[in-house]
Amino acid sequence: MANAVKIRVPGTTANCGPGFDAVGIACTIYNELELSLSNEGGISLEVIGEGAGAIPSDNSNVAVKAIKMVLAKTGHNYQGIQLKLTNNIPLARGLGSSAAAIVGGLIAANELTGNSLTKENILDMATALEGHPDNVAPAIFGGITISILDSGNTQYLRFLPPSGFSMVVVIPAFNLSTKAARKVLPDSVPFSDAAFNVGRTALLVGALCSGELKLLSSALEDKLHQPYREKLIPGMAQVLSAARQAGALGAALSGAGPCLIAFTSSNPEEVGHAMVKAFRIHNVEAKFHILNIDTQGAIKL
Ligand SMILES: Nc1ncnc2c1ncn2[C@@H]1O[C@H](COP(=O)(O)OP(=O)(O)OP(=O)(O)O)[C@@H](O)[C@H]1O
Ligand SMILES: N[C@@H](CCO)C(=O)O
Numbered sequence: 001m002a003n004a005v006k007i008r009v010p011g012t013t014a015n016c017g018p019g020f021d022a023v024g025i026a027c028t029i030y031n032e033l034e035l036s037l038s039n040e041g042g043i044s045l046e047v048i049g050e051g052a053g054a055i056p057s058d059n060s061n062v063a064v065k066a067i068k069m070v071l072a073k074t075g076h077n078y079q080g081i082q083l084k085l086t087n088n089i090p091l092a093r094g095l096g097s098s099a100a101a102i103v104g105g106l107i108a109a110n111e112l113t114g115n116s117l118t119k120e121n122i123l124d125m126a127t128a129l130e131g132h133p134d135n136v137a138p139a140i141f142g143g144i145t146i147s148i149l150d151s152g153n154t155q156y157l158r159f160l161p162p163s164g165f166s167m168v169v170v171i172p173a174f175n176l177s178t179k180a181a182r183k184v185l186p187d188s189v190p191f192s193d194a195a196f197n198v199g200r201t202a203l204l205v206g207a208l209c210s211g212e213l214k215l216l217s218s219a220l221e222d223k224l225h226q227p228y229r230e231k232l233i234p235g236m237a238q239v240l241s242a243a244r245q246a247g248a249l250g251a252a253l254s255g256a257g258p259c260l261i262a263f264t265s266s267n268p269e270e271v272g273h274a275m276v277k278a279f280r281i282h283n284v285e286a287k288f289h290i291l292n293i294d295t296q297g298a299i300k301l
Contacts, residue, residue, distance in 0.1 A: 012096035017220035033104030038080030066105030099135030142297030235282030
């Protein structure tokens with residue numbers, strides 16, 4: 001058996017309202033991925049926690065795809081891939097579970113093959129596997145990231161806000177795959193909706209950079225994806241409104257959903273309970289986590 005490595009990767013909330021496919025925040029909820037590579041044998045997988053019994057143990061596993069991508073790129077021919085996943089990030093809920101698996105797989109395989117890839121190489125590879133950079137960038141670098149694809153390369157900016165806030169993530173008891181949540185999006189949008197989002201996204205980044213958090217109320221508004229995804233999440237508008245009424249600075253869909261996220265600087269418990277109650281009125285059971293910004297990104301343990 002070749003040496004083994006353990007990587008911890010944060011969950012992430014993407015879009016943050018208007019910043020579709022571009023803005024993401026690393027959150028203090030973590031998965032751990034332990035990898036061993038050997039010359040013989042196939043794929044073996046142990047999953048503890050979220051996704052146990054549901055995550056595939058063959059080549060369709062996104063962590064395995066990521067590991068194989070590194071092996072191919074670095075010219076290694078290991079046949080044995082032994083994986084142990086300890087998962088806290090719920091699957092297909094909008095907290096970047098697939099990004100965490102991809103980033104964990106890429107970084108672990110890079111560690112075991114001589115660390116020849118830079119974090120920027122890892123970001124490009126992760127974006128190629130995930131399809132968009134907004135979850136993988138904060139999972140790698142921590143903090144808040146703005147990331148875009150430019151001629152096949154991922155450009156990113158990472159920063160931390162000057163003043164802290166809590167994120168209340170409400171997790172309903174049903175899955176929604178990103179694939180399904182992207183299918184409901186239109187091919188084109190009215191010019192006025194695009195302009196609406198350009199302004200809100202600029203305001204969002206400015207508010208987060210400057211600490212002018214009271215601007216989040218308007219800065220989290222979106223017309224590019226949330227209105228189309230609302231039909232997939234019973235009670236979404238009412239839950240977001242309940243968060244604001246309970247004192248949140250603003251609220252939005254987390255990633256592709258179905259989690260909803262509220263940003264608050266004072267009373268996260270109250271906001272969480274109000275959101276869960278609003279979901280229950282629509283016959284959706286839910287629980288909430290109070291998360292902060294993870295500043296480290298993926299690390300070797
Ligand atoms: N720890 C894991 N190991 C391997 N595969 C995983 C793991 N976690 C999630 N996946 C795969 O990723 C899929 C979920 O990805 P999807 O993009 O739909 O949701 P998400 O990443 O949780 O949400 P979002 O992208 O909206 O934040 C799962 O169905 C599973 O196939
Ligand atoms: N930007 C992505 C995030 C989910 O992976 C989306 O909204 O589809």
